[in-house]
Amino acid sequence: MNNDINVKALQRNCFRQSKVPGEFMLQMRVPGGVIPAKYLEVATHIAETWGDGNFHIGTRQTLDFPGIKYESIPAVNAYIQEYIEGVETELSGVDMNQIAHEPHEWDPKSGYPTIGARNVTACIGNVHCICGNINTQEMARKVEQLIFPSNYHIKVNVAGCPNDCIKANMCDFGIIGVAKIDFHPDRCIGCGACVRQCKAASTRVLMSGPNGLPIKDDCCCVGCGECVRVCPASAWTRNPKKFYRVILGGRTGRQTPRAGKMFLNWATEEVVLGVLKNWQKFSAWALDYKPVYLHGGHLIDRAGYHKFKEIILEGVELNPECQVAEQMFWAETEWRSNFNVKFPEDHLTAGPGSNNGGH
Amino acid sequence: MGYRLNKEQSNALFAKLSEKYDIYAPKRFPKQGRYSDTDVIKYDKVTSFDEVEYTEKSTYPMKEVLNPVHQTLFYFNDEDYHEAVKNLRPMLIIGRACDINAQKIQERIFLGNGFHEDAYYRRRHDMAKFVLMECNGGTDTCFCVSMNANKTDDYVFGLKFSENGLEIESKDAEFEPYFSEYEKEDFKVKFVEDNQLTVTPPVIPDKEVLNALKKHPMWKEYDARCISCGACTMACSTCTCFTTRDVVYTENADNGERRRVSASCQVAGFDQMAGQREMRPTAGDRMRYKVLHKFHAYDARFHEGPMCVGCGRCTDHCPQFIALSATVNKMSKAVEEIMKEQGKEC
Ligand code: SF4
Ligand code: SF4
Ligand code: SF4
Ligand code: SF4
Ligand code: SF4
Numbered sequence: 001m002n003n004d005i006n007v008k009a010l011q012r013n014c015f016r017q018s019k020v021p022g023e024f025m026l027q028m029r030v031p032g033g034v035i036p037a038k039y040l041e042v043a044t045h046i047a048e049t050w051g052d053g054n055f056h057i058g059t060r061q062t063l064d065f066p067g068i069k070y071e072s073i074p075a076v077n078a079y080i081q082e083y084i085e086g087v088e089t090e091l092s093g094v095d096m097n098q099i100a101h102e103p104h105e106w107d108p109k110s111g112y113p114t115i116g117a118r119n120v121t122a123c124i125g126n127v128h129c130i131c132g133n134i135n136t137q138e139m140a141r142k143v144e145q146l147i148f149p150s151n152y153h154i155k156v157n158v159a160g161c162p163n164d165c166i167k168a169n170m171c172d173f174g175i176i177g178v179a180k181i182d183f184h185p186d187r188c189i190g191c192g193a194c195v196r197q198c199k200a201a202s203t204r205v206l207m208s209g210p211n212g213l214p215i216k217d218d219c220c221c222v223g224c225g226e227c228v229r230v231c232p233a234s235a236w237t238r239n240p241k242k243f244y245r246v247i248l249g250g251r252t253g254r255q256t257p258r259a260g261k262m263f264l265n266w267a268t269e270e271v272v273l274g275v276l277k278n279w280q281k282f283s284a285w286a287l288d289y290k291p292v293y294l295h296g297g298h299l300i301d302r303a304g305y306h307k308f309k310e311i312i313l314e315g316v317e318l319n320p321e322c323q324v325a326e327q328m329f330w331a332e333t334e335w336r337s338n339f340n341v342k343f344p345e346d347h348l349t350a351g352p353g354s355n356n357g358g359h
Numbered sequence: 360m361g362y363r364l365n366k367e368q369s370n371a372l373f374a375k376l377s378e379k380y381d382i383y384a385p386k387r388f389p390k391q392g393r394y395s396d397t398d399v400i401k402y403d404k405v406t407s408f409d410e411v412e413y414t415e416k417s418t419y420p421m422k423e424v425l426n427p428v429h430q431t432l433f434y435f436n437d438e439d440y441h442e443a444v445k446n447l448r449p450m451l452i453i454g455r456a457c458d459i460n461a462q463k464i465q466e467r468i469f470l471g472n473g474f475h476e477d478a479y480y481r482r483r484h485d486m487a488k489f490v491l492m493e494c495n496g497g498t499d500t501c502f503c504v505s506m507n508a509n510k511t512d513d514y515v516f517g518l519k520f521s522e523n524g525l526e527i528e529s530k531d532a533e534f535e536p537y538f539s540e541y542e543k544e545d546f547k548v549k550f551v552e553d554n555q556l557t558v559t560p561p562v563i564p565d566k567e568v569l570n571a572l573k574k575h576p577m578w579k580e581y582d583a584r585c586i587s588c589g590a591c592t593m594a595c596s597t598c599t600c601f602t603t604r605d606v607v608y609t610e611n612a613d614n615g616e617r618r619r620v621s622a623s624c625q626v627a628g629f630d631q632m633a634g635q636r637e638m639r640p641t642a643g644d645r646m647r648y649k650v651l652h653k654f655h656a657y658d659a660r661f662h663e664g665p666m667c668v669g670c671g672r673c674t675d676h677c678p679q680f681i682a683l684s685a686t687v688n689k690m691s692k693a694v695e696e697i698m699k700e701q702g703k704e705c
Contacts, residue, residue, distance in 0.1 A: 126394070126395040126396055130394050132394075132395055133395045134395070135396070177395075179395070185429070186427070186428060186429045187428050187429070188428075188429075188620075189428065189589070189593070189620055189621050189622060189623065189626075190604065190620060191588075191589055191623065191626045193588060193589075193626075210607065211604060211605070211606045211607065212604050212620075225395065228393065229393055229394070229678075230588065231393075232588045232589040232590035232592075232593045232623070232626075232676075233428060233589075233590075233593045233621070234391060234392075234393070234399050234401070234418070234419070237388075237390075237391035237392075237399070238390060238391070238395055240389060240390040240391075
């Protein structure tokens with residue numbers, strides 16, 4: 001093996017460097033975690049023709065093919081044209097001839113143009129799940145249109161309900177389907193099932209009132225819909241209008257893993273997508289318009305929440321129900337105490353003339 | 360005699376009838392279902408043809424019109440009370456044969472069970488007339504034919520709904536003038552003659568068999584499967600149980616109202632007595648009680664067949680997929696076994 005290989009360029013092309021010299025792992029996007037089953041034949045063909053015969057289900061719901069030889073990459077890229085066009089263009093409505101909303105012609109034989117915005121993951125959502133409040137697959141595909149292709153990094157996870165099986169709480173921008181719950185007191189038989197369920201499975205905001213009907217502490221209802229699910233009489237129903245909660249800045253990783261915090265509550269789809277549309281703008285500003293690769297969550301840290309909020313909400317008209325976090329107090333796991341205490345010249349910053357810490 | 364009306368005429372007919380009657384019919388409430396993006400169909404007042412949901416069986420039964428989930432009986436304060444007498448308008452209630460037959464069972468319990476008539480039920484009942492809706496064949500949970508509830512004669516006129524409008528079977532002369540301006544057609548409502556499902560309730564000949572059935576292990580299955588939620592009885596066309604609840608106004612606790620509110624024998628605490636004792640503490644016990652009440656006790660008292668019209672709503676609404684039809688058929692098998700053991704002829 002004496003190839004001269006530009007591994008960074010290959011990474012942007014969604015081929016990940018292997019510990020075995022000259023081998024790479026292809027990561028194919030699966031927006032929303034769902035694709036027609038016919039694509040498993042495509043997967044089989046890639047794995048058996050160019051890979052090591054296996055495929056790995058990526059931690060972000062990608063289809064991964066380890067063991068692809070450097071020499072095979074052009075052939076693989078030509079072959080996956082059908083998959084990229086089928087899944088990205090047709091299924092998700094993505095415009096492949098742009099990068100971060102700027103026109104950029106895509107060569108269909110060249111494979112994935114960028115890796116920055118990671119695969120949008122989703123739980124199965126309300127197409128199947130009895131707890132789900134929203135169609136996560138549709139939402140994930142709409143998000144895909146806004147963030148891909150782009151070199152700016154962001155991880156978006158879409159959960160059907162606050163049970164958050166997809167861990168929207170642990171990514172840069174977590175979208176959770178929530179429901180406003182309507183009460184129809186003339187249908188309630190006072191069985192107490194909702195009170196018990198909210199207590200056992202959710203937030204304990206319901207209690208049995210003096211008249212036998214449930215009373216709700218509206219402030220802290222998370223909109224999970226468990227009360228609706230257990231009510232035998234349809235006395236609680238989901239308001240037909242769809243709402244979303246956005247959890248910001250969650251992450252794993254070596255340095256400062258942390259759970260995200262609530263950024264928006266009771267936002268409509270329009271608002272969520274409007275905000276995400278500004279992601280490219282925010283990233284560009286924070287990176288001083290240099291296409292360097294940096295983790296999206298860290299960008300928010302460097303810019304500071306208030307600056308982030310200013311740019312990301314620009315031009316977005318909030319729906320009347322929507323609440324926005326005034327402050328953001330993340331609780332990082334500091335493996336090393338006083339992790340943030342450094343000499344001023346080592347402080348990482350965002351925006352014009354920013355210090356990228358050598359990246 | 361019959362009539363055919365297009366959509367526009369059908370809407371006009373509903374508007375005309377609404378001048379004199381409150382029309383109640385199954386109506387779709389989008390996205391109000393138990394699971395997200397599912398609907399609920401329940402009885403509600405309608406004033407147009409377009410509002411009526413006729414393609415699908417309603418989630419909740421017709422009984423809610425005459426026996427609402429909540430009904431205020433009287434208002435009280437610290438000195439006095441007065442009865443809640445609503446000035447009811449005459450009602451037309453649109454339903455299928457099983458729905459109308461279910462109202463006969465409701466009537467039996469509220470108006471023909473012992474010495475006292477239920478005045479509140481009586482008031483509503485006397486204001487109501489039934490309008491028959493031709494059933495489009497039902498679903499795989501229906502067993503109205505087995506329950507002898509697929510046909511009825513108790514309706515003032517019959518309707519067949521379609522996307523084009525209505526076909527009308529005129530029956531009661533009183534309503535003829537509403538239709539006479541429309542196109543005539545030979546039309547009679549057809550009844551469902553077959554269901555996919557057959558349910559054969561057992562014949563329980565004596566106390567000895569009944570007692571053995573009560574102890575039969577078949578009920579244990581429901582301890583594990585049934586969550587005692589009461590969704591089956593809320594959806595049931597024939598269940599009548601209610602409790603009374605005093606709603607005391609928060610601004611002044613000396614004032615309030617007494618309501619009757621639907622109750623469910625499947626919910627824990629339904630039969631709780633002073634001293635906290637419950638007669639049927641397990642889900643299996645409660646299931647046994649419900650099924651035996653419907654398929655044995657009611658007939659033993661009134662000799663009018665089961666307290667069930669086979670509408671299948673209990674099965675449709677059960678979140679645990681417990682099919683009443685399967686339960687009854689299991690019970691019939693258990694009775695056969697017991698009879699054999701006791702050396703009795705089936
Ligand atoms: S997050 Fe909610 S909707 Fe999604 S799979 Fe989990 S429980 Fe179901
Ligand atoms: S939606 Fe609100 S009230 Fe209902 S179970 Fe969830 S937290 Fe409780
Ligand atoms: S579960 Fe439904 S019927 Fe039972 S107390 Fe709650 S709202 Fe009322
Ligand atoms: S028991 Fe079930 S099938 Fe029978 S009337 Fe009630 S809901 Fe209908
Ligand atoms: S049979 Fe089904 S609907 Fe009825 S109480 Fe049991 S679980 Fe609930």
